[in-house]
Amino acid sequence: MPVSKSDPLPEHSSLKIVVVNTVNLQDDAQQPDADARAALEAQQARSRALRIGLLQAGYNIIASIPGDIYMIERIAQLQPDMIIIDAESDARDVLEHMVFATRDAPRPIVLFTEDGNPSQLAAAMEAGVSAYVVAGLQTDRVKPVLDVAMARFHADQKLRTELSDTxxxxxxxxxxxxxxxxxxxxxxxxxxxxxxxxxxxxxxxxxxxxxxxxxxxxxxxxxx
Structure with a gap:
């Protein structure tokens, strides 16, 4: 079940996490130039660091799913406590899907990406992203980032509840x-x-x- 606004912060090891993956982790010999290959390698390195960090911290990764149009249905079926988006440089399509995936059941969302583009950041805020991490991911940073995202999500839900009550x-x-x-x-x-x-x-x-x-x-x- 999604984290309730009234529930205490759960232990991280009990969180059910779904990773939405938009990154191809396989070597791609068709990359047209050195810049594109370097960008892909950076994305792959970040994705590996993310997964290692999650596993080392003992998180319960219940699924890794593609960021396609079926993502909404898969999230509804899996009912995760937290969603992590492992994004390529442009994740706006995934973020648009995420708006519908979490509209009726809000959840903390963490986005790891190589793109600090302001337009994507705005789309992330619109989708309810609790933490937006650009580049330079280290495995030992994963747990602190997720802890902050969970706390921020609860604070936001509390504020929304107070406004609704008012x-x-x-x-x-x-x-x-x-x-x-x-x-x-x-x-x-x-x-x-x-x-x-x-x-x-x-x-x-x-x-x-x-x-x-x-x-x-x-x-x-x-x-x-």
Whole structure:
């Protein structure tokens, strides 16, 4: 199951990790020039360092999957706790898929790449990436990076929950205020008397005040 915003930070060895791989780790004799070969070698070195770092730290890698259009379905089936993207220089297509893969079940995402392009960084933030690591990956850095990503993800989820709760409270207050206004106008009550009537009826009916207020407003709409 994805990490819940209310759960404590799990031990890293218990995390179920899926690696989304966009890098060809096989030697490619068709590389057209020295620069392209050097870029491929750098990507391969980073990918190997990543996997060695994960294994040495004892992480539970449940799958390594390609970053294609079927990635969304595979992630839904695997239900990882964390997603690691091992990306080539341009991972924007993978990041676009990741938006849909984690839309309903957010998870910490870590992106390892050789590309520090600002446009890709913006796409990574849009996809909910918790840590973006460019070049120079060492095996002993893997665990600290993932620890930071997990902590950042939890902090972000907590903030989102607080914002959602605040919006919900404001919406409830607005509903109650509208219901009070209806009672004040219809029965010529003061604001306090209208509130006390709502509160008393809510207690008698064993309902939340906002639910009673909404029911009152719905009834008033039906009656015109």
């Amino acid at each position: 919006k919900a409270r404001l919406a409830e207050r607005k509903t109650i205020e509208r219901a009070k206004g209806y009672l004040m106008e219809r029965h010529h009550l003061s604001e306090n008397d209208a509130y006390q009537r709502l509160r008393k009826q809510a207690m008698e009916k064993n309902m939340k005040l906002v639910d009673l207020a909404q029911r009152l407003l719905d009834a008033s709409d039906l009656l015109g």
